[in-house]
Amino acid sequence: MSLPGQPRPLAFQTFGVPRRIAGWETRRPMTEHIALYGKGGVGKSTLTSNLSAALAEAGFSVLQVGCDPKGDSCSLLNNGDPIPTVFDLLREWGEISVDAVAHKGFKGVTCVELGDPFGSGQCGSSEIARALAELKRIDLFGAIAPDFVLYDISGDSTCSSFYTPIQQIGVQRIFVVTTADFMSLHAANAIFKMLDRYGESNVPVPVGGLIPNSISSSFEESFIADFAVQTRTRTMGRIPRSLMVRQCELYGKTVIEASPLSNQSYFYRRLANQIVDEAASQPGLSAPMQPEELRAWARTWGDRIYALENGLVTDGAAI
Ligand SMILES: Nc1ncnc2c1ncn2[C@@H]1O[C@H](COP(=O)(O)OP(=O)(O)O)[C@@H](O)[C@H]1O
Ligand SMILES: [Mg+2]
Known part of the structure; x- marks a missing residue:
């Protein structure tokens, strides 16, 4: 747990990443709500789980909220096992409690899955709003009091539940996970459009940047970096494509847990460090491209x- 005035968590220091922002601890909000969007299959859940693990091993308290109807966001933090979802519990008991929905995973990361609103794999924004309202009603965020809440949200454009957490929870920063293929960037552009529309009538939500995932060549990096320039955002530290991610997935674990000394773990830690440090800087607003x-x-x-x-x-x- 990092409290004002305490030194920087050890794990980040040992990996030699420079500490950039003096007085960072005192400027951070109590709990920061961060949303990770991206097209289905780009690796959001894997990345979010590894980020949660990296933050937790560095001493932060983390709550990961899976907002995908698949309900598999947190499985790598729980040995590959599913956890009961908010919708499962609501359907079965008609109500939820903090103890019933919140599961402690690797290094004490608190895991919550919203699950499938209709049991059909479709998105339903009013249902998602209801689940989030329930989480607020039971004061989940107050009871856990985490440093970070990471929302893992499917960004497929057919899903109208896009806005819900932003409006309801007051998400403070958004990252968009993307691989280097056109359809993922197309989805990223649609997410920027959604944020643009949202910003017209509400306080705009800052975009922390694009997170390039599964990168296997400098071409792929350049492609995403150029897209970032065109949409007036920026790229965060890339995550390489690695067989180790697949291997750890087969063991039901994050890379941070199963292979903590690997190069791949370093990339996740570097990204976690960037996200923590840049909380004190000013993330910008993105500018979507026209079709x-x-x-x-x-x-x-x-x-x-x-x-x-x-x-x-x-x-x-x-x-
Ligand atoms: N950096 C990476 N290198 C190799 N495979 C990856 C990487 N990131 C994710 N994957 C794989 O991609 C697949 C989809 O990941 P997942 O996190 O479930 O995507 P999403 O949550 O966006 O639908 C998984 O099999 C996962 O192991
Ligand atoms: Mg997922």
């Missing part, structure tokens, strides 16, 4: 790949 801009931008990258594949000499743009 025709997005298409035109995509074509420029198509041309670059074509030139690369055919050995054309170009301006040396980084791929």
Whole structure:
């Protein structure tokens, strides 16, 4: 637990990441609510669980809230096992309690899954709003009093539950997880659009940045970095593609738990460190591309790949 005036958690120091912001502890809000959005399958749950694990081993108290109907957000923090979801409990008992919904996982990370609102795998925003209202009613956030709440939210554009946690809980920062394929960036752009619309009538929610996941080449990094420039956001520390992630998943564990000294763990810790440090700086607002801009931008990258594949000499743009 990091309290004002206490030294920086040890795990971050041992990995040699510089401490950048003096007085950080005193400027942090009591509990920071952070949402991680992204297209289905980009690796949000894996990344969120590893982030929670990295923050927890560094001494922070963390609550991870899975908002995906699959209800599998926290499984890597619980040896691969599912936990009873809010909707399961509501259906069975008609009400919930802190003890029933909150499960302690790896290093004491508190795990909560909203679960499937209709038992059909579909999103239902009013139902999700009801589940979050229940969590507030039982004063989950007060009872756990975590340093960070991480929401793992499916960002598939058909899902109208997009806004719910932002409005209801007052999410303070948003990150968008993406891989280096067009559909993931297309979904990221749709999320930025949603935030833009939301910002017209509400206090805008700052975008902490894009988190490139499953990166296997410098081309992929450049592709996402350029998208970040176009949408006036930025990229956070990338997470490489690694067989170790898949292996640890088979054991039902995060990489931080199953392979704490691996290079891959370092990348998760580096990202956790960035997220903690940059709480005190000013994350910006993103600017989504219009559909025709997005298409035109995509074509420029198509041309670059074509030139690369055919050995054309170009301006040396980084791929
Ligand atoms: N950095 C990575 N390297 C390799 N595989 C990854 C990485 N991140 C995620 N994965 C794999 O991608 C798959 C989807 O991940 P998951 O976290 O369930 O995605 P989401 O929650 O976005 O739907 C999982 O099998 C996971 O092991
Ligand atoms: Mg998931």
